[in-house]
Amino acid sequence: MNINLSVECETCGDPTNCRIGMSNREEQPFRFCCQTCGSPIDIIIRESRGGEFHGAKQLLPDLYPFDDKTNFVDLHLDFPVAFGKYVVGKTPFMEAAQRIGYEELKLHGFRLAYLTEEATPKLRVFTLLLKLFRNGKWAPFKTSCSRNFDVDVKSDAPQDRAAALYKVISKVMMPFAFPGQDAEASHLSTSTMHQVTNEHPAAIRAFMAEIIGNDFLRNLQNSCLDIYPKILEAELPLRPVLFLDFDVQFANNPIPLRISNEAFESYKDLYKDISEIVSRQFVLVAGINNLLKRGGHNAFEPGIGQTKGGKDFTPKSLHDFSDVAFGKKLGFIDDSWFEPLEDGADNQLRNAIAHVKTDYDEVNQVITYYPRLEGMNQAKPEQMTFIQFMRRLLQTYREMRRLNHLIKGLFYLQYLVIDRDKPATDAAKS
Ligand SMILES: [Zn+2]
Known part of the structure; x- marks a missing residue:
């Protein structure tokens, strides 16, 4: 109508x-x-x-x-x-x-109806549940899982709490997932965990000891948990963007299209925040890649950072790698086991936004940004429409989501394999 x-x-x-x-x-x-x-x-x-x-x-x-x-x-x-x-x-x-075709139109309608009826009404209790998990308030966490999301926490074991948490996230965030992407990411992380644990049992333990010991993994998981409610809050301008999942024509030839709930300024920071999380998640990707290829998480491919001038920027350790600029990180991961999403990590746009080098034309919904750091000289501007920007935001969120499956897998590995072996090792020592 x-x-x-x-x-x-x-x-x-x-x-x-x-x-x-x-x-x-x-x-x-x-x-x-x-x-x-x-x-x-x-x-x-x-x-x-x-x-x-x-x-x-x-x-x-x-x-x-x-x-x-x-x-x-x-x-x-x-x-x-x-x-x-x-x-x-x-x-x-x-x-x-x-x-788009009729079947796709139906699928789009289904996701939006789910958003309206199931997901967004739960924004408040969902936000609270994530906070309860973060703060280890287990009794109310358990109650909220079953009362608000129909998910049972099977026991007080950490893996069962984590399983419940991720089930709730999957349920609430379902409409934002590209069809099939969640299952695929979960499967890839599980099978990679198996492979690396079988092939390098001692080295994976050293890796885990480092990222658990310095709370890197925990902090990274908490950062991810902060993002989910923010994506849900961005539901209005993301609705038309979800349509683009099915619009091959737009993917190949992005014509200017309008979003009917315009608010670029509100989403700049969110884009920057998610990009920064993805950049930290790449540390895990690199560590696992080094384990798979060379049996040690600090072992980057020798000479991968060699410049034509003879300087060698190859990171000496994973710790060094974590300080590498976002845009350069992927370049140090040789033949990665993890294939990044297209538009999942746009360093130039992130830099432009982080350094406030953007102009926005609200009438035509066009963003002009200056991707290169050129001091006072804002030459070579690039443009994208607000809808393209929101699509980047969605893709970057999806990349974070895919890599959140890896975080989940690493915690399971800790709980189910490494922690389980601990009492036996301690007993052997004494
Ligand atoms: Zn006017």
């Missing part, structure tokens, strides 16, 4: 015609910027109580039938929408349906 309405900008007085495609939500908050003056306009549609307007007032009667001289926006929370003139019948839904 579509609603047509007209609003008048409070700042400049110019009218905008809006065609709003309704999604299956009680409350639908839209935001766009006035094409004349750039001021933000918010429209909140509630099924039960009609519309609420900020930054503009509704024009009654509306200017229907719309002409093509007045400012016009298509709005829909569930799909990316085109910029441009009003065309009768070319609604966001019809456009979306043409871009």
Whole structure:
């Protein structure tokens, strides 16, 4: 169903015609910027109580039938929408349906319905549950798992608590996963753990002793846990981005598309935070790669950091490697067992955002950034649309999620293999 309405900008007085495609939500908050003056306009549609307007007032009667001289926006929370003139019948839904197939449209609808009905209503209890886990408040953790998420904590063993935690995360975060990606990442980390434990039993213990002993693994897991609720909170602008999972056309030829809940500034820090976590997670990838290839987590391929000028930047240890800049990390991991996601780690964008070298055009939703560090001279700008940026955010989150499976696998290894062997070793010593 579509609603047509007209609003008048409070700042400049110019009218905008809006065609709003309704999604299956009680409350639908839209935001766009006035094409004349750039001021933000918010429209909140509630099924039960009609519309609420900020930054503009509704024009009654509306200017229907719309002409093509007045400012016009298509709005829909569930799909990316085109910029441009009003065309009768070319609604966001019809456009979306043409871009992907019927089966994919159904799958997209299923994920969004799950988000609306199952995931987002649990944001508060989910955030709390992650905090309980972090702080080791086991009795309320256990209660919340079963009461709010229908997940049983089988025993007080650490592996059973971890299993419950990750089951809850999988349930709540399901709509943000690329279909099949979670299972694949979990399987890869399990099989890699097996391989490295069988082939290098002593060396993997030395690796684990280091990352458990200095709390690297625990801190990294906690950082990941902080991100999940933030992604869930970003649900509104991510809805149309999830659509792009099925839109091959967009992947190959990213045309400017609008997100109907515009807010770039709010997500810059989130992108930076997740990128930093992924950068730390690469330390685990490198350690395991060194174990698999050379039987020691500190053993980087000799000469891999050799420059043409003869300098050798090869990290001397994993500890050294953790200080390597994000963009250079993958270059030191030879023939990695872990294949990074496309767009899962964009160092240039991260740098630009971390150093506040971005300009944002709210009307056209275009971000201009200056990827190279050039001091005062902001030459060579690059551009991406807000929807492309949000897609990077989603992909970077997914990379973090994939590598969170590795963290989970390492903790299981500690609990189920290394800790289990400990009493026997201690007994043998005495
Ligand atoms: Zn205006």
